[in-house]
Amino acid sequence: MPRWALLADVHGNRLALAAVLDDLTRRNVDRVINLGDSVYSVLQPRWCAEQLAQIASISISGNQDRILFEEVQTAQQNLSYRFVQADLGPNERAWLANQPATAIVDDMFCCHGTPSSDTTYLLEHVTPHGVQLQPEAMILAAIQGVSQSLIVCGHSHIARTVQLANGQLIVNPGSVGIPAYNDDLPYPHVMQAGCPHARYAIVERNAHGWQVEQYAIGYAWQDAALTAQHNGRENLARWLATGRAQLDD
Template identity: 40%
Template sequence: MQCDRMRFAVIADIHGNARALRAVLADMDALGVAEAVNLGDFFSGPLDADETAALLAERNYPSIRGNHDRYLITQAREDMGLSDGAAFDLLSETHLDWIRSLPETLSFHGDVFLCHGTPTSDQTYWLERVNPDGSLRRATLSEIEAEAKGIGASLILCAHTHLPRIVHLSDGRLIVNPGSVGCPAYDDDHPVYHCVETGTPNASYAIVEKTPDAWTVTFRSIPYASTEASALAAKNVRAGWARALATGWISEASD
């Protein structure tokens, strides 16, 4: 179905943070936004994967798998990282079956394309690049457009880096990353060790609207009980997560 006008929310990278998700859902409700899509990485983290699953089940938004969702259904428990393992221990087989049922990419309303990382990889950054020294840079337009070949949708949604971004392609298509609902900073060793930091503990999501003329995008930065989430991470012996949730920073260099 194609619509001349539609409005919906875009959420991603909740990472088991039920407190942040509740705040985002409340904000959506207050704004009268009933429709949403979810770009994956629902549960991985030392927080409330089971509560997050219950909240998502109530809404039943169109959703795709992220890389950490894939790890939950393809890796043995003993091979999982700390965050994936913590989430796995709180999830039921019903929750895992739901992840198994989800696609890696999705077309929404005929003119919107959903992916987690890029259209061909759930663990590759699209709008950013990691330099060999671990620093982060914005991808060039040519690098971004190379990954967008063959996608006819006028709005392309991606996630994975947790950074709210909007990029206009030279042919008029739009790529939007809504940021992360529940994890404002993290470190990773793929492809080399690096940190991604938003500098705010707030929950992030986006509202997009298609009018007869163009797409409009509104990024929402929502305060919530982030100190409680940080305390839970600390209780679960995850100091980096506790720091990220409390401040939006994770590296010592940010001091």
């Protein structure tokens, strides 16, 4: 059976993606799946799009890929949005524009957030008091109608492997490019890996079911942080350098 590498939430981080691709050369991987949010940041979006277009057998669209092709009022165009729009070329735009929201391959269902929403966490439940593992009943409701034995997702930037009572397995490989961030919806919260490493996963089916390997790869994250700082994103620089975030970032 093929060994699939799962990459998600690269967010234009060239140094992190290059380190992951280098690590993949030693892992006997057959194919690569890219789970979306490939370019959105003030780092190196065009380079990352070029690389992912070459190496990924399957790429799906994330919410921050999709937004690049929607009508966005000038007042709502933040620094990252403007940076990516200026950096991407026509080939990279065409690659992003043609990505599906979901894909099915090898008894595996691929989505960015949930099967029906690229802005909703599948495995995390955000409350006024923080972020918790999603109750199984809510996960089952979100994947209703999905029959594949493995579901792979991104969006939360948190590496998780969750086994359901019905036998289905869900894997989030974590974020290649941004290990932490804060958000206001549905309540103010932070997502943080706790370390600045680039994350990805490998899945392979054997006689006992799906085997999952989660990796945290060291790379020159201080250099990535300096790029973010130079391009006007002090908060992103802190997230990249530490893997931690605060509500007021």
